[in-house]
Amino acid sequence: MFQNLFDDVKRMNKRQFLYQVLSFGMIVSSALMIWKGLMVVTGSESPIVVVLSGSMEPAFHRGDLLFLTNYKEEPVRVGEIVVFKVEGRDIPIVHRVLKLHEKVNGTVKFLTKGDNNSVDDRGLYAPGQLWLTKKDVVGRARGFLPYVGMVTIYMNEYPKFKVSEKQNT
């Protein structure tokens, strides 16, 4: 299969080859533009996330897709599903806000809990951390699409699957 591919490339003249390279570049750059554009529109550093754990079941299962927004002027309120980062953990967590205290000067601290967990998230936070604040929040869940993120989970868990997929195409 690879041999065929290189034969094709050899048969092309310079212009055809350049055209192939350019159209490949177009695909990559438009994907990047869409992602960065979504970041601007939603205000969130990662506007689409894949649910990786079962802590919000039966609402969200592993492999479901969430669309996030993170507008500064929209206040965080109890009952919202927030995606937040915790120091020392590289994977963001998707949980629901359980308690919230807002001071007069606007500083907010809140506590989260997964729907499927029996206790709140204090055990998941960094040692000594009791509350989350606005700077920990990556986004608030606004939209939901089931199953679609399963592809990325499979790719991450079985790198062989990723390789074989590449060879097939």
Next chain:
Amino acid sequence: MHSVLTRGNAILAYTLSVLAALTFCCFISTVFIDYRAKATMNTVKVVVKNVPDYSASREKNDLGFLTFDLQTDLTHLFNWNVKQLFLYLTAEYSTPTNKLNQVVLWDKIILRGENAVLDFKNMNTKYYFWDDGNGLKGNPNVTLTLSWNIIPNAGLLPSIFAFGQHVFRFPSEYTTSRV
């Protein structure tokens, strides 16, 4: 020309686009539905204590205890694009330290097909009613509201407040007996 692979590819691509179109129709058919409903709630017993919060700062904080009644019928909220309702009962109040406090006291998951007619009498709260400080004793204006977060099969995740709320006050003396 038409190998198994190309046929398989065509079938897969067609299936995926049909599924995507159907999912979008499912989403668009329920976007504009009004999911509000009535709920009545009431508090039965309200008590406040002042005890150390070992789950947080270990300082003495106000801890409220209450039992509540709740009646509502949410059956009509369910349609083909509502997988689950997440109900939560929130206490909202303000104190000298914080201008806004929201504490979820109780929540419940109702999946489609389950009983959505609720009639609770003298229910205990599911979560502790800790204040961030000592703002519960004698607090004259604590509002109980019921809200629900709609989890669709595919689509938006709206949070809706129920019509109807209940305002109560905490007693102006701490209870020292066991509750």
